[in-house]
Amino acid sequence: MSQELFSKLSVAVIDGEEEVVVALVKQALKQRLNPLEIIRQGLTPGMNVVGEKFSCGDFFLPHLVMAGNAMKAALSLLEPALKAGGMTRQTAGVVVLGTVVGDIHEIGKSLVGTLLTADGFVVHDLGVDVPTDRFVRVTRETGANLVGLSALLTTTMRNQRQVIEALTEAGLRHGVKVMIGGAPVSAHWAQEIGADGYAEDAVGAVALARRLTGRANAS
Ligand code: HCB
Numbered sequence: 001m002s003q004e005l006f007s008k009l010s011v012a013v014i015d016g017e018e019e020v021v022v023a024l025v026k027q028a029l030k031q032r033l034n035p036l037e038i039i040r041q042g043l044t045p046g047m048n049v050v051g052e053k054f055s056c057g058d059f060f061l062p063h064l065v066m067a068g069n070a071m072k073a074a075l076s077l078l079e080p081a082l083k084a085g086g087m088t089r090q091t092a093g094v095v096v097l098g099t100v101v102g103d104i105h106e107i108g109k110s111l112v113g114t115l116l117t118a119d120g121f122v123v124h125d126l127g128v129d130v131p132t133d134r135f136v137r138v139t140r141e142t143g144a145n146l147v148g149l150s151a152l153l154t155t156t157m158r159n160q161r162q163v164i165e166a167l168t169e170a171g172l173r174h175g176v177k178v179m180i181g182g183a184p185v186s187a188h189w190a191q192e193i194g195a196d197g198y199a200e201d202a203v204g205a206v207a208l209a210r211r212l213t214g215r216a217n218a219s
Helices: 003-012 018-030 035-055 061-084 107-118 132-142 158-169 189-192 203-210
Strands: 093-099 119-127 146-150 177-180
Touching: 003 018, 003 035, 003 061, 003 158, 018 035, 018 061, 035 061, 061 107, 061 146, 093 107, 093 132, 107 119, 107 146, 107 177, 107 203, 132 146, 132 158, 146 158, 158 189, 177 189, 177 203
Parallel strands: 093 119, 093 146, 146 177
Antiparallel strands: none
């Protein structure tokens, strides 16, 4: 039953049907389906198909925009449930989070922020297209112990390296861990640019954040 609903959700995301997506998410919440599974099995597979179709020229920019809007509407409906399902309430650490300069993809980054908040982290979400020096400034001002960098474009991945270098130059790198994510990014890239870790999705980002901040065994 839930599988059928997840498939419908994927199709609605692919079609960029925001109203249908919203109605289906409401239905899923009413059925008490796990919000993370709604994202994993319904919304994300739809987004992946949109990306593939865009790659091969079947879809164009408006399709990305419509799917993006549908996903954002869905996530704002799911956010209260995601936060209510938070695993712990203790303050776990302070995170500065953002999508690097030149890149306006926000959905994945925001989802990471929501789940980190739910897990007890204090999250300073700087948004998208964040200048490198802003990451440095806010890390210094907040005393953050973790920086999360998102990049969805092969052309902006290198700006993750730029932020790490700027943190080093500012003398902040020893006191802060850096985790990276985004579709073109990998564990190998994290190693290459001197990041402390890579997470494939928001659940992985929470686990990584816990590990990097010394809370690996916390419930
Ligand atoms: Co965009 N776009 N896009 N796009 N877009 C991608 C990313 C492509 C892969 C599509 C494709 O060609 N297959 C592609 C990039 C190709 C490349 O560089 N290799 C692409 C392109 C080319 C572009 C433009 C250049 C298109 C153009 O203008 N011609 C343009 C770029 C503008 C710019 O940034 N300067 C563009 C624009 C857009 C929008 C604005 C229309 C829209 C974004 C809307 C928004 O965010 N408000 C958009 C969308 C929606 C996509 C796709 C379809 C979905 C992205 C998404 O939201 N996924 C995407 C294709 C794809 O990725 N499959 C496509 C869902 C979220 C939940 O996943 O991977 O973002 P996520 O995040 C995960 C994960 O990576 C991890 O956790 C998240 C949650 O699970 N994570 C982190 C992310 N950040 C992390 C940070 C951490 O510290 C830890 C983990």
